[in-house]
Amino acid sequence: MQTEHLESHPETFIRKWIFSLDHKTIGLQYMFTSLIFLLFGFSLVLLMRWQLAYPGSALPLIGYYLPDSIAAGGVMHPAGYNALGAMHGTIMIFLGVVPLGVGAFGNYFLPLQIGAKDMAFPRINMTSYWVYFIGGVLMLASFFVPGGAAQSGWTSYVPLSILSPGQTMWLLAMTFLITSSLLGSINFIVTTLNLRAPGLTWSRLPLFVWAQFVTALLLLFAFPVLQAGAILQLLDRIAKTSFFIPSGLIVGGAPVEYAGGGSALLWQHLFWFLAHPEVYVLLLPAMGIVAEILANGTRKPIFGYKEIAGSFCFIGVLSFMVWAHHMFVSGMKTSLSYLFMTTTMIISVPSVAIITCFLLSLKGASIQFKLPMLFALAFLPMFGIGGLTGLPLGFTPTDVYLHDTYYVIGHFHYVVVTGSLIALMGGIYYWFPKMFGRKMNEFWGKIHFWTTIVFMNGIFFPMFIQGLAGVQRRLYDPTVQAHNLVVQPTNVLMTYSAILLMIAQIPFIVNFFVSIFKGEKTEDNPWQATTLEWACPSPPLPHKNFEKIPTVYKGPYEYNVPGEAKDFSPQHLP
Amino acid sequence: MKKTYLTVFGTLAVLTLLTVGVSYLHLNRAGAITVALLVAGIKVSLIAAFFMHLKFEKKVIHGIFYTALFFVLILLFLIFPDIGLSQ
Amino acid sequence: MNQPETIEETVTGIPNGKLGMWVFLSSEVMLFGGFISSYVVLRTGSGFFPIPAKELLGIPLATLNTFVLITSSVTMVLALDAIQKANQKGLIRNLAITILLGFCFLAIKSYEYPHKWHEGITISSNLFGSFYFTLTGLHGLHVIGGIAFNIYILVNAIKGCYTQDHCERVEYAGLYWHFVDLVWVILFPIFYLL
Known part of the structure; x- marks a missing residue:
């Protein structure tokens, strides 16, 4: 009813591009915003990397233009370094990767893949984007308020975060971002449950939809707990409550003006109850995209469809029971450590199962090395490194040694950057023809791919070496500790890799925008894929997607079915 | 249905009085917690099951x-x- | 907007709005679950968690408030019952009583808060005060939200927007209102009686 009403009126520019109710426009809004935030978050870390490679030397070119809260006279100071670190983590996770994987791809392709006209609640969908936008603006604005941005890391551990400047803006912005995620997840869940095309049973759902559905459930159940924690921390700051302030806390030689009695560990529990599921929020959409691309590029059904979907669900449930493996050295009861160590080992099983299924999908296939396929193939070993280096962190004996070193940083950057982000970039190349009706340039795409992969490894692999050598994370100046000097040259290597990685994104950005307007035009189904999003025009019709809602007759990955004329058999054809 | 709603309402009212009454008896800690949580649990279930129609969903x-x-x-x-x- | 939306066929057979409301309420369960869990673990585990004497808490007034809220819950469900039997007057009357009782709850709360401040129980006095004001305050915000939702429904009801077959929104407002009641049923014993 909503949609029919809208179709009958020509839309103004504002209705069509700014306050649009169309899931595709909202998806694109999410995509552009999150890509800008990713670029911004990345440039923050370039500043930090310069400080790590050449501690105490002035930042070249841009040093003098930085605000005083970050650098004085072109040289970064410790508070500025902390602020950049906290904001880099927050921006990359909450404003970059999640909105790209869930907000952009989920919004755009979930309704298309299930054959729906739009999301279940278009207005809530629009609200979700704008609340996210406000949260992002607040987060950026925090650099310019007195006291500067938050300085306590993206984890905002108490009591440091309660007593340090800048945190109030962070908490306010997070409240907006959490609200946005909740609105989005309600929409995704109801849409997936209620609006699937006729014949699209659960065992015929594309794996991308499975991944998005589980992700939405994770967001729904995990985020409110952080919301609770954030409200408690905010009240600790502005109303002088002492939820997280222990009794007898002395800072700078003087007791703090709080009643006390709270527990600092409680914040860590509340935070990681969200943040561990959040890891899978970063990962599952990427895995869903990889599954789509792999099936398409290998031209055969994905190996172990049911096992992968089951593993997604199993990960979803279990991810709520592993959070305290981030807290082994926090002073938590050791008896609890055993429990969380066990659940952590169990949750690695479904992840390995998924990767194994992906690898087995390649067996015996005549692989077409098209652009998206390169990214999907790169995901497998890169995520493998990220996942396997996590195991020593899940065991308490090894974690005690590795905790809070660069090894941890290397581990999760391999998972999120060379894993998730590479897959999401593959998703952009894969679905670009659907979104704009044109293809991205293959040559420049390949340049982008190879340079990106090489430089990403150049940044993140030395982190393992540094971590094993004992270099701590969050260090403003690594040269102050003698044992770090041995590996200091790797810092220079990483910094130049990071700069080159930034330069390597230029072909992508140019290619992206040039292709939108001048790219080679494509037909509706350029990859000869089987899922429903390829059954509608490219780009899909505004507000209704399909000429006629398709009926689904078969599973999602029917490639090379014996006896068929073509090597692919779309879901909507009988 | 109206009769069911009024019965549920009556039960909720009685349970509220019961739990407040028990709190003045100065039971030991474990007993007080058990009674209070048990009563609250029953009340919550009644509201969810009948007023929110969860039973029929x-x-x-x-x-x-x-x-x-x-x-x-x-x-x-x-x-x-x-x-x-x-x- | 004032016309009731036609309910499209859905896969589960549950209208989008209703499913969405339940999904939303599930996230609210997690939100209050996070707060209440924090309260429980600090209450038993904190070394400094003074509990005010029972006389200071004003149990009779809180009991009255509990009655106000469960009565409003029953009138809300009676409103839905009325419109499902095509009884427009019953809908309007019961909705009006529900809203009135909601305001009544807020009035009693706004009498209770200054009373507590007077007795030295404030949000920053100690952990009990912090949790008390945070949680009842948050619940109060939910009550205000619920009243606003109910007033919106009442205005539409007076305009005659709801019929026997199109009263889904009355049900959605009811779900939210009962949930607010349900939260209070848990908050009441853990703050006043234990």
Whole structure:
């Protein structure tokens, strides 16, 4: 009813591009915003990397233009370094990767893949984007308020975060971002449950939809707990409550003006109850995209469809029971450590199962090395490194040694950057023809791919070496500790890799925008894929997607079915 | 249906009086907590089952709502041994 | 907007709005679950968690408030029952009583808060005060939200927007209102009686 009403009126520019109710426009809004935030978050870390490679030397070119809260006279100071670190983590996770994987791809392709006209609640969908936008603006604005941005890391551990400047803006912005995620997840869940095309049973759902559905459930159940924690921390700051302030806390030689009695560990529990599921929020959409691309590029059904979907669900449930493996050295009861160590080992099983299924999908296939396929193939070993280096962190004996070193940083950057982000970039190349009706340039795409992969490894692999050598994370100046000097040259290597990685994104950005307007035009189904999003025009019709809602007759990955004329058999054809 | 609603309302009222009355008896700590939580649990179930019609809803709704309750229990019971027993 | 939306066929057979409301309420369960879990673990585990004497808490007034809220819950469900039997007057009357009782709850709360401040129980006095004001305050915000939702429904009801077959929104407002009641049923014993 909503949609029919809208179709009958020509839309103004504002209705069509700014306050649009169309899931595709909202998806694109999410995509552009999150890509800008990713670029911004990345440039923050370039500043930090310069400080790590050449501690105490002035930042070249841009040093003098930085605000005083970050650098004085072109040289970064410790508070500025902390602020950049906290904001880099927050921006990359909450404003970059999640909105790209869930907000952009989920919004755009979930309704298309299930054959729906739009999301279940278009207005809530629009609200979700704008609340996210406000949260992002607040987060950026925090650099310019007195006291500067938050300085306590993206984890905002108490009591440091309660007593340090800048945190109030962070908490306010997070409240907006959490609200946005909740609105989005309600929409995704109801849409997936209620609006699937006729014949699209659960065992015929594309794996991308499975991944998005589980992700939405994770967001729904995990985020409110952080919301609770954030409200408690905010009240600790502005109303002088002492939820997280222990009794007898002395800072700078003087007791703090709080009643006390709270527990600092409680914040860590509340935070990681969200943040561990959040890891899978970063990962599952990427895995869903990889599954789509792999099936398409290998031209055969994905190996172990049911096992992968089951593993997604199993990960979803279990991810709520592993959070305290981030807290082994926090002073938590050791008896609890055993429990969380066990659940952590169990949750690695479904992840390995998924990767194994992906690898087995390649067996015996005549692989077409098209652009998206390169990214999907790169995901497998890169995520493998990220996942396997996590195991020593899940065991308490090894974690005690590795905790809070660069090894941890290397581990999760391999998972999120060379894993998730590479897959999401593959998703952009894969679905670009659907979104704009044109293809991205293959040559420049390949340049982008190879340079990106090489430089990403150049940044993140030395982190393992540094971590094993004992270099701590969050260090403003690594040269102050003698044992770090041995590996200091790797810092220079990483910094130049990071700069080159930034330069390597230029072909992508140019290619992206040039292709939108001048790219080679494509037909509706350029990859000869089987899922429903390829059954509608490219780009899909505004507000209704399909000429006629398709009926689904078969599973999602029917490639090379014996006896068929073509090597692919779309879901909507009988 | 109206009769059911009024019966539920009557039960809720009696239970409220009961739990307030018991609180003045100065039971030992464990007893007081047991009674109060038991009564609250019954009241919550009655409201959800009849006023919110949860009893008559489809499995999807049960699934989502009970999953949330399950995760709250996970949160509570896994934090409790760490912080709740520290004294 | 004032016309009741036609309910499209859905896969589960549950209208989008209703499913969405239940999904939303599930996230609310997690939100209050996070707060209440924090309260429980600090209450038993904190070394400094003074509990005010029972006389200071004003149990009779809180009991009255509990009655106000469960009565409003029953009138809300009676409103839905009325419109399902095509009884427009019953809908309007019961909705009006529900809203009135909601305001009544807020009035009693706004009498209770200054009373507590007077007795030295404030949000920053100690952990009990912090949790008390945070949680009842948050619940109060939910009550205000619920009243606003109910007033919106009442205005539409007076305009005659709801019929026997199109009263889904009355049900959605009811679900939210009962949930607010349900939260209070848990908050009442853990703050006043234990």
